[in-house]
Amino acid sequence: MTRPWNFGPGPATLPEAVLRTAADEMLDWHGSGMSVMEMSHRGKEFMTIIERAEADLRELMAVPSNYKVLFMQGGAIAENAIIPLNLAGKNPKIDFVETGSWTTKSLKEARRYGDINVAASSLDEHAAQGKYTGIPSFDEWRLRSDAAYLHLCSNETIDGVEYFDWPDMAALGAPDVPIVADVSSDILSRPMDVSKFGLLFGGAQKNIGPSGLTIVIVRDDLLDQAQAACPSAFQYKTVAENGSMFNTPPTYPIYIAGLVFQWLKQQGGVAEIERRNIAKAALLYDALDASSFYVNHVERNVRSRMNVPFFLADEALNDAFLAGAKARGLLQLKGHKSVGGMRASIYNAMPIEGVQALVDYLREFERTRA
Structure with a gap:
């Protein structure tokens, strides 16, 4: 190994095999005469790339057929606005469990678009030196049974806190409230039962690929809940109906993500x-x-x-x-x-x-x- 060990939190290290494949294909992808960066996103070459990437991701995560996989832009930070714009159009109530820096940022952004309830916060009882160090026990959570959704961060990249159990929403008195989880930094690091969530989202630059790609996995019944002000390019329903091609998608990051999915299967x-x-x-x-x-x-x-x-x-x-x-x-x-x-x-x-x-x-x- 001649390369240094890169412990960066994102953009982060990529498998060396993936980087070598990308280097080999940089000038000519599979005899097309083009780099992936030069391809039309609607051409048959790139359609082959994106279709395989989605199929491999669905296989790796066992994504049920009633969920859409969307390839979007803006990162998880943009999704902090895009999610309430999409899911809080008919019901403005949004619950959060605050476990670190990213849920804190998320709920502050969501306040611009909905009625926010912090159902529990680890800062209250689990702080060391003013930092987040734990996850409140489920019996401490005070959820609203009529909230549009509950927002969690499955892994707090800054604070180093990760969920290994998921709440039983029925037991917590909110059986109809879907869970939305920011999985930016632990997606594909362990099995996740997608059916337990209404929506999973994450920036690719931590565990999947380069920056510029955001992955959203959303249940079909949540596609038609958007606020009227939600921009068309960010409406999940519109993006889904257009196969992530309503606007030009981040083609090269999707290509690298696809290589990472293939690498994961090989491992x-x-x-x-x-x-x-x-x-x-x-x-x-x-x-x-x-x-x-x-x-x-x-x-x-x-x-x-x-x-x-x-x-x-x-x-x-x-x-x-x-x-x-x-x-x-x-x-x-x-x-x-x-x-x-x-x-x-x-x-x-x-x-x-x-x-x-x-x-x-x-x-x-x-x-x-x-």
């Missing part, structure tokens, strides 16, 4: 990737927990397998830690500016060898600096 699918992700996360968390030199604040039962934030006990050593990491080919370990510290994103494309290299460095740095 053994989502179940095998989950097995690897569990092993990688355990290796890193065990190293952090074995030391008092490093600290992770997240409650153990909800620690993210994808994003591992940690702090040096002596934060005066932060710059030296990052400089030493870079010198050893361990890149983008600086934590988000809103929380500080360090963060290692260990998405599907990060092999266990990269995590082992980080663990070796953690031990070396502690040995020389403690």
Whole structure:
């Protein structure tokens, strides 16, 4: 391995095999004489690409036939507005469970388009140093039975908090309220029962491909709930009826995503990737927990397998830690500016060898600096 290990949270590392295939096909995709970047999005060549990408994603996630897969633009941040514009047209009530920076951003944006109820917040009881470190128990949630939907973030990229169980909406008194989940940073990292959700969405740049592509998986019965003010290019019904071709889609990111889907199938699918992700996360968390030199604040039962934030006990050593990491080919370990510290994103494309290299460095740095 001659390339550095890239622990960036997104845009993030991609499988080397995918990058090599893209490089080989850059000037001429399958004898077409064109780069994918040069193709008409309505030509037969690109239609082959997008149709296979959707079919492979449906297979990998076992997407039921009554759900549409949409390839959109704008990232998850834009979806924070696009979702209420689509789902809160007939009913403005939107419930949120706040578990970190991304649900906080999402609910602030959604306030512009609906009546927001924060059904539960981990900041109330689970905060360490003013940060999110857990998920409120389901029995703490105060849902509205007549809400248009409930918004969750399955994995908080910044705070390192991840759901491993989903709420039983009937048991919580809201059987008819669909769950909407931001799955940007853990999509395809583990099996997800799509039928438990009304809508899943995520930016591709963390676990699927380059920035510029947003994936939306939405149940058919939610396609006709849009507010009148929702722009046509963002209306799920319009996008679905046009096969994600109402406007020019992000063609090259879709192509790369398709290559990643093929790579995932070659690895053994989502179940095998989950097995690897569990092993990688355990290796890193065990190293952090074995030391008092490093600290992770997240409650153990909800620690993210994808994003591992940690702090040096002596934060005066932060710059030296990052400089030493870079010198050893361990890149983008600086934590988000809103929380500080360090963060290692260990998405599907990060092999266990990269995590082992980080663990070796953690031990070396502690040995020389403690």
